[in-house]
Amino acid sequence: MEKIQIIAIAISILFLLYIVRLIIKGKLREEYSIVWIVCTAVLVVFSFWRSGLDIVSNIVGVYSPPNLVFTAAIFAIFIYLLHLSVVISKLQSQNKQLAQDIALLKEKMK
Amino acid sequence: MMKIAAIVPAYNEENAIAAVVNDILQEARSQNFSITVIVVNDCSRDSTSEIISKLNCIALDLPINLGIGGAVQTGFKYAFENGFDFAIQIDGDGQHPASQISKLVEAINEKKCDVIIGSRFISKEGFQSSMLRRFGINYFKWLNRFLVGVTVTDSTSGFRLINRKALEIVSEYYPDEYPEPEAIILFSLNKLKIGEVSVTMKERQGGVSSINAVSSIYYMFKVSLAIFYTFIRIKFKK
Incomplete structure (x- = not known):
């Protein structure tokens, strides 16, 4: 296992734990956390499975695997x-x- | 007797608001209609709130700043919920003289319209706005004519009288920013009859316009987009 792979795995797992912590503390709603969990899971998978990126790039016909990473990441960011x-x-x-209702209610209570 | 709500949106208008409200009340006394003034304070940072609470009017205080459209809509909602037959929008900065209200009231009865807009550009009297503004106003005139076939010479005029049918529509949906040109599309696509009457306006007595030179391009772009969206939304709903 190379140094960069270990760093990548460590960072993705830390990130995943942080998201879980945010949800537990109620600072992040579950529906918004889904996309983050999925993204981090993908990161973790590809950190372990090094040849995976080349294989996927080959399947979709991208010559240079890093381009696939950037394209996919930018697309995901736009959608999000x-x-x-x-x-x-x-x-x-x-x-x-709400603001309008408050103004109308305040008037009613006078 | 007609029951009219005069909706006055006010944002930091401490210098002008008292005079505007008192002018309306005085005008109503001399004419044959009953007007209830509804001042909507759009979370002003000055003393507007204290001033209007002492005046003989309904004071609606918004807890956050909504912008002109949201403020006026609050007034529309009040008027609709409290059974007013008509609502007239009068700016809080003194641009719309109270003496002109009766012109709108007469016109709505005579022309059997749902919406009457007070226009500066029919008789070309009084304050005429800058050249750049007039260019924008003409642009909206053509855009409206092209889309719904209604010609409104002063499409950005906020000085307008609407009946209960129109009141129902605008208390349901009213644009937040720069609502006037968009509302014309909204009214005409809802099959309301729009009329115009010549009025004279004054230059604002206090406060600053919601549109400065820098934002005028944004204004044109945003309102055009909003007009197209409203047009498509209502056209395809039916």
């Missing part, structure tokens, strides 16, 4: 950012509704 934008939009509209 879009998901977060949707979540924020929803929060914003709920927030607006």
Whole structure:
């Protein structure tokens, strides 16, 4: 096992543990943690299975395995950012509704 | 007698708001309609909240800043829930003189419209806005005409009177930012009749415009997008 492999395994496992800790402490909701757990699991798998990246690259027809890593990572990040934008939009509209209801209720209580 | 709600959105308007509210009340006394003034304080950082609580009006205090659209919608919701027949939007900075309210009220009865918009550009009197603004307003005029075939000469005018049918629609959905041009699309796609009447406006008496030079390009872009989205959303729902 090479040095970089050990580092990669250690970091991915630490990351996974950190996410689990966040969920247990209630700081991260389960539905948002799924994507992080899946991503870290993929990292862990490929840290152990070194030839895996070459095999997968061959299957999908990518000549240089690192390119596959970057493409997949950037794609995943975009999708996740879009998901977060949707979540924020929803929060914003709920927030607006709450604020308006509070203003109307405060008036009723006068 | 017509029961009218005058919705005045106010954000940091401590200098102008009292005069605006008192002008409306005085105007209502001299005319044949009953107006309830509803001031929506959009979480102002100055003393707007204290001032309006002492005035003869319904004071709605938003706990967070929602922007002009969210603030006005709060007023619409109040008016709709409390059974008002009409709602008129009057800016809190003194741009819309109370003396012009009766023009809108007469027009909505005469023309049998659901929405009456007070326009600066029919008789071209009073404050006419800057050239760049007028360019933008013309752009929205053409965009609206192209999409829904309704010509509104002053599509960014916030000075408008709407009836209960329109009130129901806007208390359900009203855009947050720069709502005026988008609301026209919303009204006409909901088969409401829109009319315009000539009014004279003043230059703002206090506060600053929500649109400065830097954000005007963002304004045009955002409103165009919003108009297209609203258009598509309502068109395909039916």
